[in-house]
Amino acid sequence: MQQEGQAILVAVFTLVFLCTILIVLFIVFQKHKNKLLLKQNEAEKQFDREIAKTQIEIREETFRNISWELHDNIGQLLTPAKIQLQNSSDNQEVIITLDKGLKELRTLSKAINPEALKNITLATAIKQEIERLNRLQYLQASLHIEGEERSIDHEVEVVFFRMIQEFFSNTIKHAKATHLKVTIIFNGEQLNVFAEDNGTGFNKNRPENKGIGLTNIKKRAQLVNAKVSINSTINEGTQLHISYTLKSRT
Template sequence: MWEKGQATAILVAVFTLVFLCLILVVLFVIFQKRKNTLVLKQKEIEKHFEQEIAKTQIEIREETFRNISWELHDNIGQLLTLAKIQLQNAADIEDVKATLNKGLTELRSLSRLINPEALKSMKLTEAITQEIERFNRLNFIEASIQVKGEEKRIDEKTEIVFFRIMQEFFSNTIKHAKASHLDVIVDYKHDELVIVAKDNGQGFDAENKNKIVGIGLENIKNRAELVNAEVSIFSKPDQGTQLTITYKY
C-alpha cells in the first residue's frame, strides 16, 4: 500500500514537473514572439527614421544649393569682380592679392559648412560659431553666439539637423528679415539642450500659417520633430523673430 502511494506521489511529481516545464516553454515562446515583435517594430522605426533623415537631407541639400548660389553670386562673385577691376585699373598688386585671399577664405569656409563629412568632425557650437564669424566678417549682419553650461556631444545626425535648422533661420534673417542684429544662445542644461536664435528684423504675424510656410519655418518644425526636438517660433511685426529649439538628452 505504501509502495502504491509512493508511486502515485512520484507520478504526481512527474506530471507536475512536466506541466511546469510546459508552462515555461509556453512562456518562453510568448516571450520570444513579443521580443521578435519588438525587434521588428524597432527596426521599422529605425528604417522610418533613416528614410525621413534621407528625405530631409534631400530637402536640405536643395536649400543649401540655393544658398550656395546666392553666396557665390553676392559674396565670392563680388570679391572676384573687385579683383578683376583692380587688375584692370593697375591697382597695387598687394590689394589684388588681399582681395583674392579674402575670396579664397570665404570659399573654403563655405565649402566646410556645406560638407556633411566636415560637419561630422565639428561640434555643433563650432559649426554655428563659424557661421556667425563669417556673417560678421562679411558685414552681412552683426551677430553673436553665447554658449552656456558644460557642452555635451549628442548624436551627430541630430547635431547636423540642428545646424541645418539654424542655417535656414540665418538665411531667412539675412535675406528676408531686414535685421541688423542676430543673437544665438546654446544652453547645455542638466537634462536638455536649448538653442535660441533671435533677430531684430521686421518680424511677421506668427498666427498666419501661410506666411510661416512661405519662409520655411514649417520645414524647421518638421525637421525638429524628426529628431524628437520641440520648436517654438515667436514673431510679431516690427518685433523680430525668435526660434527656440528644446532637445531632451
C-alpha cells in the same frame, strides 16, 4: 479503484489544460514580441531615412549659400582686382584683394565638403554660419555660448543644425531683420539653443504662415525627442527655442 482512476483522469485533464494555456500564452507572447520588433525596426528605418533627408537638405542649403557667396562676395572681390590690374601700376592693392578672394575660396571649399559637419561640433557649425552671414553683410549676427560644451550625438547635431539653418533662411528671406542672435547654453544635462531676430515677425496662427519652415522644425524636434517653441510678434521679431536633454556622462 474507480476513485483513483477518476483522480488520475482529472489530473491528466488539468495538466493538458494548463499546457494548452501555456502554449496559447506563449504563441500570443511571441506574436506580440514579433509585432513590437517589427514596429521598432520600422521606427529605426524611418529615423535613418529622416536623418539622410536632413543631411541632403543641409547640403542643398549649403550649395545655395555658396552660390550666393560666389556671386555677392567673391565676385565683388575679384572684379575690382581685375580693374586694378588694368589701371594701376602698383600691384600691392591687387595682391591684397586677391588674397581676400583666396581666403574666401578656402572657406567655401571647407563648407562644400560633405564630411564637414561630421568633423566639427554643433557650436562650431553655427559659428561658421554666423560668420558667413556677417561676411555677406545680410545683417549683424552674433553667437554666445554659455557653460561647458558637451558632446552631442552626431545625428542630433545634424537635426539641430538643419533647424537653425532653416531659421536663418527664413530670417533672411522673409523677416527683413537687421540683427540675429544665437545663444547656446550648456547647463548640466540640459542643452538650450535660442535664436532670435528683430524682423517683421508674423502671426503663426494664420494659414499662410504655416509653411514658413515651422512644421519641418517641429517634426525634426520630435525626431530626436527635443522640445521646440517658436514665438513671433508682428514688427518685433521671431524667437526659436530648442531644448534637449543630453546623455548622462558615464
